[in-house]
Amino acid sequence: DAGVIQSPRHEVTEMGQEVTLRCKPISGHDYLFWYRQTMMRGLELLIYFNNNVPIDDSGMPEDRFSAKMPNASFSTLKIQPSEPRDSAVYFCASSPGTSAPTKNIQYFGAGTRLSVL
């Protein structure tokens, strides 16, 4: 399996622009997670899905952030409008979700480094 695939790897945009980050989870995985990593706040869980349904979005910082999972093989995280403080590395992870222990094993993508100027 190719693992979790994220695109783009790097994104540079100007303040106020819309940014869309993409994620393809590992085939057969039921859970998908979006994280944000910064030096100041470390690794933060933004939102996660189970079988394409958002379960917990309490980590989404504000209404400018939205995430969708239209099918089992694709998810997007959108920021509109973007702000300089959104600059971070955004990770997508997926997990099998077949039984309690394996449900917790998350496999991470390589991340998208976002710079908002």
Place this chain on the structure above:
Amino acid sequence: AQSVTQPDIHITVSEGASLELRCNYSYGATPYLFWYVQSPGQGLQLLLKYFSGDTLVQGIKGFEAEFKRSQSSFNLRKPSVHWSDAAEYFCAVGSVRSSNTGKLIFGQGTTLQVKP
């Protein structure tokens, strides 16, 4: 509330020396425990995991970790560090409750620097 503490933000060891990274957790019952490693510019990779049974678990790249219930700890060890081990290491806990959501709680990470 569940929490994970990695007391050491940054550790420097000489190549060939032994390594121990500390992890303490706060949880009402035995959680599932994990160590992940993040190399520069990469995502997190699972090093090892503890679910139940033998409290000493072996992982990839020669790492091991020991679960100590009495100390609520899950420290990561390696007998001889290689320069390629320089990375950031994250401890994480997951829920063993029946309503397991699959979420993980991550520590703040420990950055390992290896001196030649």
